[in-house]
Amino acid sequence: MTTAASAPVDRIIDNDLPTAETTPRPLSVNIQALRRRFTPRPAEDAWPATTQPREQVLQRLLSQPFQVDSHTNGHQRLQSRSLTLILDWLETLPGQTWQQRWLASGCDGLGAAWQSRIAQWLDGGGERYPLAGKHSVLPPGMALLIGGDVLRPTMAWFLSQRLGRSLMPVLERARDPEGFALLRKMCATDPGISEANGRMALGRIGVMVAAKGGLVRDVTVGDCVELLDTQAAVQKLTGAGMVCFYRLLHTMGVFPTDAPPSIRMFRSAGQLTCDELVDRYRITCRPIRNLLVEYLRERQPAMDYSSLNHLAFLLAGRFWADLERHHPGIDSLHLPVEVADAWKQRQRFKTITLTENGTRRMVTAPRRNVGDLLTAVRGFYLDLAQWAVEDPARWAPWAVPCPIRAIELVVHSKEKRHRKSRMDTRTRERLPVLPVLVRHVDEHRKKATVLLQAVAAARPGDSVTVADQTLQRAVMIRSPSGKIFADDPTASTRRDLSQEEHEAFWTWAAVEVLRHTGIRIEELTELTHHSFVQYKLPTTGELVPLLQVVPSKTDAERLLLISPELADVLSAIITRIRLATGAVPLVAAYDKHEKIWNPPMPLLFQSRFGTENRPVTGATIRRLLKKALTATGLTDPDGQPLVFTPHDFRRMFITDAIMQGLPPHIAQVICGHRDINVTMGYKAVYPHEAIQAHRAFLDRRRATRPSEEYRTPTAQEWDAFLAHFEKRKVSLGTCGRAFGTPCIHEHACVRCSMLWPDPAQKPRLTEIRDNLIARIAEAEREGWLGEVEGLRISLAAAENKLAQLHPDPAQRSPIELGIPTVTTDH
Template sequence: MSAVTETLDEARRLGHEPFDPEVCARHLQVRMASWQWRGRGDRTRFVRPLQATLEVLDGLDGESLAERWAVFEQTVWPRWLAGEDRLPWVTRWGCGVWSLVISRLVTPVWDTVARVRMSDWTRLLPADDPLIVSERRLEEVARECTIGGPSARLGARQLATKLMLVRGIDTLEQFREDDLLIAPLGRKGKNVLDVLLCDLGVFARTPRTGIERYRSIPRHTERELAVVHGVPEPFTEAVAVYLEAYSRRVSDRYPTLRHKAGALAHFFTYLREEYPQVTECSQITPAQARGFVPYATELARRRQRTVRRGDDQDRTTAYSWANEVRTFFSDMSSWGSEDESPLAAFAPSAVLLTRHDLVDTGILKARKRVRARMTSTVLDLQREMPNIRAFALRRWHDAEQTLAGAPDDVHAVVAERAAFWDWALIELLVTSGLRIEEACELTTFDVLKRTLPDGSIYYLLHIKPSKFARARVIPIGDQLGRVLAEIIRHVRGFYGTDHVPAIDRRDEHEKIPLPRAPYLLQAIRHPSALNTNTIRGRLRWISEQSGARNADGTPLILSPHDCRRVFASEHLNAHTPVHVIQALLGHATIDTVMIYAKLYPDQLVTDYRAAMRGLYSDVYGPDGTKAPTEQEWSEFTKGCSLRDMGTHVCALPTGEHCPRGLVCLGCGHAQPKKSALPVFRRMLHSHTRALERAHAEGEPAGQIAARELEIERIRSAMNRAEELTGDAAAALERAADVVSAQVS
């Protein structure tokens, strides 16, 4: 054992022995002899505040120094930080406190050292002190680390020093997983410290991001789920036994078990509040079970995260709870009738809730509202999704150009990575139709290469079992192949390797660790896997930045499952057979495909055009759609250049905007025909009688004014026709015939 280790052990022993200020002072004087002082008077300035601090500790309650230090941190230290009752500045009150800390006589809590720059104090320690040795090791491995900037790496070393003081450890190898949870989430240098500890082999895993460390909640057993979700005590055993049976017989998916436990907890809580005399499942009556539906509806309204649009606009949450309760009693009655079944003691005498009990509770209306919202969502996605994808692609290309002009700019590198992943995540989900958990579990091993008998090569993408515990493969087309290739290229570039490295990953839904593998979705800013929260956040951000809007004008927030709906709609509109879409999406039935994929508007427009084309052919015959001859086209062009309107000819050039909306009478471009004067007179007489009738019937002033304006237009056109000595329209037609003859 080295002398430094013996000294540290002695300091910790003194901290737990009966407190003696003189013994502690002598120990510190011996320790200070080996400290690295900057000047001759530097050590002298530490002696007086150290003695004053020991005098303060001597006046506190507690048997040992450790007990008195705990009281000091709770009562005295907060007042000193606030400038109250602390030692005079001439005594340098901090010197005494931090001398006790870095000498290991006391073990501080995190709040004490959180805001202190410990490097100002640890610089005094000798070169062989474990804190200095550990900091030097971290500094050496940080030189080869490409994660984070210089400030983040410095923060990682300082954070390690503080955690070692708080934990009372002397080597980096003594770090545990929970030690990184001491500092709050988002602490500067925390992720970099995790990377450095993994590089040193302290942790036998790959680095994690902060959110992954804090969300590593263990998977509860079926019995623990019943307790965690708050099932009342008389029914806890029944729910636990049922969940165990359901896990064996039907499905052991953790989200399903959690949802069932939550729904049953609501039901038995209602039962405990309304019918406290009921203490067993066999005592529950159908009337009591049916009363849970209005209770669940009101509870769901209180807990609803979104704002309801009306009194009858409830979500399907309450009915989902009621359906879980119905399934619970149905399964209990069925499984409990088996020989030696553990559910026999809890099975009710009859099925308490049936499907018919839920029909008149509003569930059908709620489902119709859900389908209507989904239809509206799909239509909005079909309208806005091309804009979102184009915006993401353009933003990535702009970031690439910026990086090409400044390849050493760290900010340009980070911006290019973020822009790429925004584009890659959208394109991966849209072109593959994967669920978010399926996309997160993709690895390079899932890209399968196959060769046909003729020698041609094609690729398949293997999708691991997820919702229905069934694996599937989908073909890799050009778009999906490009996305996968770009993802692999960027991951390699992040690590500077020729392969995608294997990393650790945790299944966030099942709460279990996954095997270490070269996952595709990793290394956006940190050498770890992308979690579902990151993916959802990136999609939300890019959709907001693109300016996408719903039909009602609200911002369109893109979710991973929206990309799956777009995939289904695009394939259905492209005439992909429904059973093929079902296989690509991994749905259990074709009906589910039709929920996601909507025929309107692409398929509807296509079918409408086909029907109209057949109707046109029936009316006009096969010659109705033939290409026009040169003579026919010349006559058509002539008619477009000089439009004959019957009573007049429009001389407005073809393609020019008509400010009157083709209201020709009274227009300066309209050349009236002298031969149309009888028509104008009949029109004037008819409109005049209509105006007189409007006055007599008391029509609104606006309609009367419109009739008067129409009469003025007819009278103006008639006067212009009467003033003509010849037919100006006929003259224009003759001039047009001469011009066309010269051109031909």
Template sequence: MLATLSGPSFLLAGQESTQALGVQGARWLLDWLVTFSGTTWQQRWDASGAARWGSEWSTPVRRWLLARGIECEPVMMLDCGLAGLFSADVVRPGLEFLLSQRRTAFWREWAGPCRDRRGFARLQAGTDAAMWDSMQGRTARWYITALILVKGGGISKITVGDCVQLRIAERIVCTPGNSRHGFYMVLRDIGCFPADSPPSLHWVTRRKGQASVEDMVDRYRVANPAVRAVFIDYLSERQPALDYSTIEDLARTLVGHFWADLEKHHPGIDSFRLDREMATAWKRRLQTRPVRRRQPDGSFAEIQVPRVQYINLLTAVRAFYLDLASWSAADPARWAYWVAPCPITPAETSSKKLERRRKARMDQRTRERLPMLPTLVRIAEQRASDAKTFVAAALAAAPGGRFSAGGQVYVRSKPWTRAGANDIPIVYDEAGRRIKLRELENRAFWAWASVEVLRHTGVRIEELLEISHHSITQYTLPSTGEIIPLLQIAPSKSDEERVLVVGPELADVLSAIVCRVRGTDGRVPLVPFYDIAERVWSEPAPLLFQWNNGAQVRPVSAGMIRTALTELLEATGVKDAAGAPLYFQPHDLRRIFTTEAIMNGMPPHIAQLLLGHKDINTTMGYKAIYPQEAIEGHRGFIARRRALRPGEEYRTPTDAEWDEFLGHFERRKLALGDCGRAYGTSCQHEHSCVRCPVLRVDPAQRHRLAEIRDNLTVRIAEAQQAGWVGEADGLAVSLAAAEDKLSQIDARIARAGTVCLSLPSFPDIAARSAVIPVRPD
């Protein structure tokens, strides 16, 4: 065995010293293992109990060597020897033992390649050079080495199940990290797994998918099997008409908040028939919920706070009782036994007061945050710019060197501790605190992008995260040929798809996002997305909200957006009326968007379409009512009332006022005719008389109106040729009005002409006398 470890198969370029250390360490380890019982080296290793020592496994070996007068310094000699024995398949360790080791460089650089040279050469050829040398790349190679040492064989023999088993062992030994998923992505990219393998370990380790109705009920450990069967049957009947999140919430309400609480306080209960005392006690317990709050001394205490969803929970339980009574008429053998009087009256489920209180809280929340929106936008843009400058300064500094950013001095990490494949380093401040610059810059950028997209679109957080590159479309106006950019919002809560117009500000933000996430090939990478509400994975799509953590490309999560917004608001230092920090939730920007849109003149039914609401009352509920708005409306009403009935309308007018009243008709004489505006009123059409409906054109001025029409035609042609679409549309309105005025004049002229009705005239019917002249003879 020692000859094998000394041979060329364990000799790698640059690892000569590691091989020498491994041979000597293996000699000592084999001498130590001989002292244990067993017929194979594996049996002797198991009998030694070294695996139970974890990272301190070399302690008993060093004691044994020291007792024989052998100084084992450094300890790395024993580590290299054990790595050589594992690589030569003399002994196979367990995953938990390998993952507990602290020094892993010689494992991935020597033991792994010696075990499967071709596999590691193929791995390096299929991996990006920056990724191979990064911290994520080194971690991936260490995990791959651990798998082949434990499972035997080479890299090509690793399966998806082996990767899942490694993640399970990792949770036992140490805290798992998202960056450690990179080894699976590397193996999948070089074709180790079948084509139908999951695109990420999240599919099979962290995301469990949808639970069955039985699993939902069994979470609360219902003691009575018959009652458990009733809940399963009831939820199964309701499931086809409900989405997953709703059926899960219904199971939590009926089984968790209702029946599990009753079984806890009334053991042995087996019927839904509750007496008055039981029902009253349950309702009293349901009204509050426990919350852990930090005390002034730093400790935590559990207090009871009112439950906001109390009415909704009562409504769900009442619906359960009524459904059983209704279904028993159609299927009595199945449901009739469980029918019982409902312990909840209709008055207890009235939500009018609850809705008014919720509306008041929402309005107050919006009124507090709307004035702070410009500050939030400014700080978000500033932090994103500062983070970008911070990264540029860190990249310009030498490894291990000092640099300045934002008025502070930092130290760049050494090359072997850089944070990711994009070469963004880890830095340390003057106090020695570690700063993950890549994550800091990532959160700053997505905080700015989220604020901008949410405030310009009013979309929900789940809709924001599902926006893809395919969502950006365009529409060509058939009349003018103008191209309008559009943003398509995928169906989410209301299952209604909608399209939003992309303004210039939103277009700049989307362009910045696309430029950030676009790969080296010019395409947006395809990433799978997990719907938290429905517990399902979507097909890989070019999502705009994605980021590269060095090991893999992952979609931005809602938790990351909320964390980024919290950091952003802590930087602003804004306070609410009570002096507490004023925090924004993503849905607050949706309410602010609705309030600003309706206050600035957008019709509520258009806002309803943009927000994707099924009921316009929901849209109006999002719109906050301001005291200033009510005050201005009231003042306008008073002014209109005074204008209609002035207090001095019954006094005798003066001669000057009477002359002014009589002369106003002449002063309303215009170039084209007469103006029909009321006396004392201002022109509401900005003196655009051709468009004004109260202009009565004088037929004698028809030639002037015809000249205006011809001039408008020429100007429209010029505007269309120059591409002035807005001016051309405005002139077209004036041209249509001029044509209408000409038609009115022609109709009046035609009506004013003489029409012969073929009736006898007066000379034909009236008597008359005539004088006959006398002719001279």
């Protein structure tokens, strides 16, 4: 079995996760309901402008406001010929209106190839006027027909080609001049909308006006959603500039008051129903599938969505879907012993794919959360048994013996102890180096700010030297986007100084707030301008600033004291995000755990993203922390780059607070824990705590013993102590007996285990050994058997002392361990 090594890898994929988790899933019921609530305007094939006869269409489109005096005669003749040519072609097609004839031609589905279809008709003899360059002649006439609301191609047709240069002037001049003028004014006065994004937003609004008819104020929320879906399908674009048009229309007051503040709400996953949560895993047995759905519905009122989703994953994915995958046709919760044991064994390990330097390999690693899975499955069986007593008609058929015994949960409880040990070790590794990280992010923020200000003050092309680095402000060919770029001559790269300063500031802000408050990452991202409250001390009347943490994991709010250092950080954040009017922008944030959109709030952790303000997400903070730690060069005991997670700051905050004397029950209130044992579980135990406790024990024990034992020794006693060590030198080496103890061998040093032989006395030891051998031979020859036994004991002791001086070379030679073989389980 190959286990996951500690070597750095590029990517890790868990192959044992249910495959349904990675397949695209439909929109949730809530998102579908929201889309049904805001439906797009239906496509029509008949309206007054498209039913007009040919002569009336030509007369209307070839006069003002479709034609302006600034157009040259040649341009007007081109428009007239193009318009006449397209109308001639449309007249050859079936239909009662011009729109019906356009749809019958099939050009709407051709996209940019619609001109080729008309060119084929022209080549077939249908051309009334001898025109060269047929493709260049057609767009002006098509722009007049669309701008005059004679034709309404679909949004996909508009997005598959470039017709804006000829169409937008017609729409703005003849269709809705007041509406488009107001939009242009809004784009010009909004500092967050660049020239390119504003032009793109106007083009998207023009597409909806041209495809659906009416004015700008007639555009609906459903039209915007349809455009966004079509845009993602045709152009594969979903960037920030692509959704700017919705914000403009929302600010303009086109939409109703209950319209979502962001169009991204229509594309989020949303909360899934219990049926959808179970159906992700494609369970074959319908009775079991229905049972799991009903069980989740019973548990749903007492659980948040994140916990419900995880429970569905454990029961439907890790439990029953795994059983169906290995035992096709299984249809009963009453599992045979061999089936249950095989499932437990499979869940103890997982097969993962490691991608390292472009090479993929399969390894097997133990699971760390087996206890959570067994607890969920056992709770499922026990709940069914309990509910069967309360409602037999509904639950009694499913009350069967549980395959998970209580003793198995006790065995797996050691996982929690191992987890506690790992977390304590992690905290002990990171708490001492926290000042290094804090100092680095602060210095990096200051350097990035100074560098940005210096380059921004320079003219394009000028060189600036700041902190021993020379940069040249980049000369931008395109329209300015508001960002400051600089070229680095030494690295031959272009740096986005605005982005560097942005990342440096929010890295510093996140580190400071996390380490001073110990709040969770989701609580950090939900801090708002309304989180600041004041408390008046009843004794002195002093106003104390407090930070209100909204309910998150435990659904209980709490108040934290704002220290002066934290106040400086929060003040810098508010100064950065505040508008020129002094207000903090309202931002709608998506809760990825609950899968819901929160109402617009003045979030503290927000930044400009494209054309709108968006919250700084937890994923962004994790990425910034990782980048900052890489720059510090800190490593863990294995030599790998040190990694900080936002939750590490919470553990370090609790550990440091309790070590500084904060009572644990006060730390529990500050951190928002329901159980004090959870708080103590966060606190890491340091070795010096045990040392201090042992010293305190020694002090208490000494206090109960006679004081004479701890008096200062006299001069005679001290001389006797020193003389003892002077008398430890003997002829064969050094005596190692303790102070004040007699010689137990009556100075027979060869036999004494306390003798440390001196290598320089080897000849003397050899002479003693040879003499003992000769004396033993003489005693045996003379029959002095009483001395033979004693001499042999002395001889063995002498040989032992010689062996201590020169151990057996075989014992000092290296041992060949061999090369281990590694097998891979696929």
